[in-house]
Amino acid sequence: MDIHIRLGRRGGLTEQIYRQLFAAVLDGRLRAGARLPPTRELAVRLAVSRNTVALAYERLVAEGVAEGRVGAGTYVVDASPPRVDASRRRAPVGAVHPLPVWRAIAVLPPRRGSAVPYDFRPGTPDSALFPFTAWRRLMAGALRESAPRYASDAHPAGHDGLRAAIARHVGVSRAVKTNADDVVVTHGAQQAFDLIGRVLLAPGTVVAMEDPGYPRVRLLYRSLGARLAAVPVDDEGLVVDAIPATAKVVYVTPSHQFPLGRVMSLRRRAALLAWAERRGGVIIEDDYDSEFRFGGRPLDPLQSLDRAGRVLYVGSFSKVLLPALRLGFVIAPASLQPALQAARQLTDWHGEPAAQAALARFIDEGLLARHIRAVTRHYAARYARVTAGIEARLSHWLRVVPSAAGLHVAAEQVGRAPDLADVIARAGSRGVAAARLADYAMTTPVHDGLVLGFGGISGDAIDEGLARLATAFTAASRSSPVRHRRGNVESCSGS
Amino acid sequence: MDIHIRLGRRGGLTEQIYRQLFAAVLDGRLRAGARLPPTRELAVRLAVSRNTVALAYERLVAEGVAEGRVGAGTYVVDASPPRVDASRRRAPVGAVHPLPVWRAIAVLPPRRGSAVPYDFRPGTPDSALFPFTAWRRLMAGALRESAPRYASDAHPAGHDGLRAAIARHVGVSRAVKTNADDVVVTHGAQQAFDLIGRVLLAPGTVVAMEDPGYPRVRLLYRSLGARLAAVPVDDEGLVVDAIPATAKVVYVTPSHQFPLGRVMSLRRRAALLAWAERRGGVIIEDDYDSEFRFGGRPLDPLQSLDRAGRVLYVGSFSKVLLPALRLGFVIAPASLQPALQAARQLTDWHGEPAAQAALARFIDEGLLARHIRAVTRHYAARYARVTAGIEARLSHWLRVVPSAAGLHVAAEQVGRAPDLADVIARAGSRGVAAARLADYAMTTPVHDGLVLGFGGISGDAIDEGLARLATAFTAASRSSPVRHRRGNVESCSGS
Numbered sequence: 001m002d003i004h005i006r007l008g009r010r011g012g013l014t015e016q017i018y019r020q021l022f023a024a025v026l027d028g029r030l031r032a033g034a035r036l037p038p039t040r041e042l043a044v045r046l047a048v049s050r051n052t053v054a055l056a057y058e059r060l061v062a063e064g065v066a067e068g069r070v071g072a073g074t075y076v077v078d079a080s081p082p083r084v085d086a087s088r089r090r091a092p093v094g095a096v097h098p099l100p101v102w103r104a105i106a107v108l109p110p111r112r113g114s115a116v117p118y119d120f121r122p123g124t125p126d127s128a129l130f131p132f133t134a135w136r137r138l139m140a141g142a143l144r145e146s147a148p149r150y151a152s153d154a155h156p157a158g159h160d161g162l163r164a165a166i167a168r169h170v171g172v173s174r175a176v177k178t179n180a181d182d183v184v185v186t187h188g189a190q191q192a193f194d195l196i197g198r199v200l201l202a203p204g205t206v207v208a209m210e211d212p213g214y215p216r217v218r219l220l221y222r223s224l225g226a227r228l229a230a231v232p233v234d235d236e237g238l239v240v241d242a243i244p245a246t247a248k249v250v251y252v253t254p255s256h257q258f259p260l261g262r263v264m265s266l267r268r269r270a271a272l273l274a275w276a277e278r279r280g281g282v283i284i285e286d287d288y289d290s291e292f293r294f295g296g297r298p299l300d301p302l303q304s305l306d307r308a309g310r311v312l313y314v315g316s317f318s319k320v321l322l323p324a325l326r327l328g329f330v331i332a333p334a335s336l337q338p339a340l341q342a343a344r345q346l347t348d349w350h351g352e353p354a355a356q357a358a359l360a361r362f363i364d365e366g367l368l369a370r371h372i373r374a375v376t377r378h379y380a381a382r383y384a385r386v387t388a389g390i391e392a393r394l395s396h397w398l399r400v401v402p403s404a405a406g407l408h409v410a411a412e413q414v415g416r417a418p419d420l421a422d423v424i425a426r427a428g429s430r431g432v433a434a435a436r437l438a439d440y441a442m443t444t445p446v447h448d449g450l451v452l453g454f455g456g457i458s459g460d461a462i463d464e465g466l467a468r469l470a471t472a473f474t475a476a477s478r479s480s481p482v483r484h485r486r487g488n489v490e491s492c493s494g495s
Numbered sequence: 496m497d498i499h500i501r502l503g504r505r506g507g508l509t510e511q512i513y514r515q516l517f518a519a520v521l522d523g524r525l526r527a528g529a530r531l532p533p534t535r536e537l538a539v540r541l542a543v544s545r546n547t548v549a550l551a552y553e554r555l556v557a558e559g560v561a562e563g564r565v566g567a568g569t570y571v572v573d574a575s576p577p578r579v580d581a582s583r584r585r586a587p588v589g590a591v592h593p594l595p596v597w598r599a600i601a602v603l604p605p606r607r608g609s610a611v612p613y614d615f616r617p618g619t620p621d622s623a624l625f626p627f628t629a630w631r632r633l634m635a636g637a638l639r640e641s642a643p644r645y646a647s648d649a650h651p652a653g654h655d656g657l658r659a660a661i662a663r664h665v666g667v668s669r670a671v672k673t674n675a676d677d678v679v680v681t682h683g684a685q686q687a688f689d690l691i692g693r694v695l696l697a698p699g700t701v702v703a704m705e706d707p708g709y710p711r712v713r714l715l716y717r718s719l720g721a722r723l724a725a726v727p728v729d730d731e732g733l734v735v736d737a738i739p740a741t742a743k744v745v746y747v748t749p750s751h752q753f754p755l756g757r758v759m760s761l762r763r764r765a766a767l768l769a770w771a772e773r774r775g776g777v778i779i780e781d782d783y784d785s786e787f788r789f790g791g792r793p794l795d796p797l798q799s800l801d802r803a804g805r806v807l808y809v810g811s812f813s814k815v816l817l818p819a820l821r822l823g824f825v826i827a828p829a830s831l832q833p834a835l836q837a838a839r840q841l842t843d844w845h846g847e848p849a850a851q852a853a854l855a856r857f858i859d860e861g862l863l864a865r866h867i868r869a870v871t872r873h874y875a876a877r878y879a880r881v882t883a884g885i886e887a888r889l890s891h892w893l894r895v896v897p898s899a900a901g902l903h904v905a906a907e908q909v910g911r912a913p914d915l916a917d918v919i920a921r922a923g924s925r926g927v928a929a930a931r932l933a934d935y936a937m938t939t940p941v942h943d944g945l946v947l948g949f950g951g952i953s954g955d956a957i958d959e960g961l962a963r964l965a966t967a968f969t970a971a972s973r974s975s976p977v978r979h980r981r982g983n984v985e986s987c988s989g990s
Binding site for chain 2: 106201225309325339341347
């Protein structure tokens with residue numbers, strides 16, 4: 001069994017084992033008929049008592065996900081497609097339960113009240129760089145003008161002026177070939193992925209995802225009933241030859257692979273487009289973090305290289321402006337426009353007219369381009385400082401993955417490295433927060449290391465944070481068993 | 496075959512027949528193996544040429560939805576579950592097509608540029624009544640305060656203060672038993688229905704819907720793969736005994752049935768709750784238009800009568816404030832909170848912090864309650880004027896369905912009535928717009944008549960609009976064939 005189980009500090013051990021196995025069944029990593037490892041074997045591997053594993057298995061059996069066969073171990077039963085019935089049968093009287101798939105999907109709690117002095121967590125820009133004064137002026141104007149409207153005046157594809165402004169903006173900045181009619185404005189990139197999923201994914205459709213990759217899109221498509229196929233990422237980006245024959249859709253981050261940060265090579269881009277043409281496949285291009293470039297000339301996006309109309313291009317203004325603004329878009333071929341717009345209308349009708357009008361102005365007045373130039377200078381300086389700091393203080397354990405854009409840097413572990421969960425825990429007690437690369441893996445993680453964001457930290461704090469991180473590495477190396485870095489072996493951190 | 500086909504003025508006749516039959520297959524009204532009526536028979540019934548029907552059938556066959564059997568007519572083939580493969584196989588080279596279900600769902604075009612002098616179309620409040628000055632003040636303050644935030648600071652269930660304010664508001668105004676933790680703030684009621692659908696509906700789950708009822712929720716749940724069951728509505732509301740045994744979920748508008756406007760009786764409410772307890776079913780209570788009450792004491796919502804925790808209560812501020820604001824909510828039991836919040840996070844992360852903070856203030860400062868009292872007086876006056884006008888000028892053809900709340904009134908046709916499509920077309924050329932009751936039907940319409948909204952019309956314009964409508968009725972009665980009003984017979988208007 002190739003299932004990666006990792007035990008953390010939160011929650012009971014039985015609960016953690018149960019949840020991760022359950023998620024593996026729903027993901028399709030554990031298929032119907034697969035045998036679970038003997039309780040004794042898994043207990044040894046995870047360094048827990050055999051009873052802890054046995055209780056997790058019993059719960060899986062009680063949930064109808066696994067079955068014990070006398071004298072022959074425990075096997076996964078066919079739990080798909082998830083049905084309301086199955087959930088209801090096991091529900092306590094009076095309680096309404098969601099579909100089984102939602103039991104494996106937890107809400108990411110908000111960060112409220114958790115100020116971290118040295119915050120390297122990826123995923124957020126520095127909101128102090130946002131031009132609040134200009135934005136408030138534009139919003140005040142937009143509220144005045146867009147106010148006396150009927151809901152039915154608002155187009156589900158978005159504000160006319162904003163659709164045109166976005167088409168011009170990505171045409172100039174990213175060489176995307178498009179016009180206003182191709183643009184559907186969304187409530188952030190996440191809603192763009194959602195609308196795409198709803199119009200393209202039937203239960204069982206196979207979606208190829210980068211491994212490691214962006215968990216929120218994986219969970220989203222899984223919640224829509226898709227089957228996910230993990231495709232590895234190497235120095236050139238997604239390994240196109242490893243896309244399984246059953247895949248219909250590929251989700252990819254070519255400008256700045258999440259989380260590794262690599263740029264997909266031109267050769268690979270061509271190979272991926274050839275795959276789509278040959279197979280009649282669809283490519284979802286998440287042009288994640290492409291705005292903040294500090295090295296080299298950007299490669300053209302897949303969308304502009306595509307001759308067959310098989311690429312859906314997704315962008316977002318959440319990182320460029322403020323995450324709280326929730327403004328993104330998808331640029332899609334005409335053949336998908338009616339369905340995407342209908343899906344938007346059925347999901348939530350349309351976006352906020354005032355915020356959309358304000359953003360259109362912001363782009364048209366040249367403020368967006370100016371803002372991007374300004375913040376890119378800031379982030380480039382932080383990138384240089386973080387990479388130099390890793391080289392100077394952490395090169396014994398980490399090696400920077402080269403990157404040319406974005407708000408974070410990935411650093412893979414090298415040689416003998418201490419248990420990274422232990423490092424992160426020790427860093428946390430010293431006021432330093434960072435993410436672990438293996439947490440973005442779908443299958444057995446090939447890449448482990450750290451992901452260090454610099455949207456929430458700047459200047460001298462970067463050096464001090466990295467120095468504290470080095471202290472955590474040293475302490476963890478002394479106290480925890482040193483492990484060899486191995487390729488395809490299951491990693492079990494914690495205990 | 497019980498399929499209702501209605502030919503309008505828009506689009507080719509073949510196209511209309513094809514689309515309606517295709518939709519019937521996707522709806523499950525036409526099942527696999529069902530025989531389509533002979534082309535000759537349907538042609539006579541619809542008063543079109545036989546070739547027109549034959550072409551529609553040929554297209555269904557070409558789409559793989561129907562098959563001709565030699566010498567034995569045309570039959571529906573198994574077209575569910577819809578799969579990407581099926582769509583792709585028939586796609587022209589290079590074009591990406593959506594799932595088949597989306598072919599039957601069209602986007603409702605925005606009303607831009609279509610000012611109607613006498614606009615009785617239902618569904619929009621009068622935005623002239625909205626307190627723009629107060630709202631702008633609150634928004635300006637909220638933009639200032641809620642600005643320097645991380646996206647990850649925002650909870651997917653919504654702004655804390657707004658969740659608490661909504662819980663208090665519906666507790667006081669609607670006797671809903673709840674607290675802030677039960678509230679998920681949504682992007683309008685439509686997103687609330689979407690989140691509920693995603694956590695409860697598996698492909699094939701049967702959802703009972705009011706017939707006639709709200710088309711946008713039908714289309715939404717159909718797009719999520721649910722099977723819809725039409726349940727009739729009588730003087731007491733949804734006919735609970737007619738809910739099919741297979742149904743797991745019921746969608747209902749008890750305060751002000753859409754579109755008929757009736758209030759569900761207390762006896763029926765008790766029966767529906769008993770159904771949910773007995774069957775382990777779930778009730779989605781859309782407390783549509785309950786705010787604007789102009790007669791009688793309101794009945795308690797199902798949510799507050801429910802002892803088993805099986806009711807999800809959905810409300811919206813779009814009608815009370817401005818549709819463009821897109822603020823609604825669902826109040827759900829604790830057992831569904833993690834899944835609903837995760838679904839919100841995967842769909843679009845969270846709502847607009849500034850608008851949510853402004854609404855919290857608006858409620859807390861008592862402005863919402865004051866605003867509702869003020870607009871209710873306006874709408875009550877309009878309701879009285881519309882119903883009196885129908886009585887005075889249109890009682891030969893229409894009878895008002897009694898109602899005690901809301902922004903529209905339904906009027907059922909009585910006795911001999913002219914073709915209503917003809918009436919609506921003639922009224923349109925006189926500057927009057929209204930909706931037809933049968934357009935909200937799922938199956939053969941039992942109720943026909945008009946739906947007259949008064950969010951977009953007031954004062955003397957109401958009388959003048961109804962006078963013009965009466966002229967249209969008279970003209971249509973003279974020229975078009977008068978039909979008896981019949982119960983369960985297929986109605987085919989237009990030709």
